[in-house]
Amino acid sequence: GENVEQHPSTLSVQEGDSAVIKCTYSDSASNYFPWYKQELGKRPQLIIDIRSNVGEKKDQRIAVTLNKTAKHFSLHITETQPEDSAVYFCAARFYDKVIFGPGTSLSVIP
């Protein structure tokens, strides 16, 4: 069945450093890949998304890259700040179904 894997499960960085989270997906039919940030007790919030006709997308300190051939995509956060600390989920859309990865708990140490 459809599956999304995500690594690492936890990530700790110093403030100002970069953070990279990587995901792979199983179904080559998927063509939409959102990333969500979830703070404790809150709803997932979309931070960036990428569609399959694009290889890279950037929004200020956040960028996402997609390699459709290898079926993997990555989130890059530069100049991390303490408020970036949260759980980050990648996801992949398979037709009308969105499958989430298991999440990465990011801690930014001041």
Place this chain on the structure above:
Amino acid sequence: EPEVTQTPSHQVTQMGQEVILRCVPISNHLYFYWYRQILGQKVEFLVSFYNNEISEKSEIFDDQFSVERPDGSNFTLKIRSTKLEDSAMYFCASSGGQAVTDTQYFGPGTRLTVL
């Protein structure tokens, strides 16, 4: 900015009871979804709904679950006979336009506690 809303924010029920979770999607959206998240775990897809019928469902979404859009604004998830393992946060989401690539907006969630 329009938002997805959900009620109640917290529902406590006894095992075996029926519960209905309610959602009001963003008004011009056409696609509706339910997800659940067990505490500390990932977000799991339950079901998607379009044009008054289910378009996709996961293995979790068995005969105990049903969804309905009873009027032009509400979207409900019913669990017929709750089990302890149904305790989780349930999120509703909606998206507009083209289903395959459109952005989903999540509601604040309903925390379901089954005793």
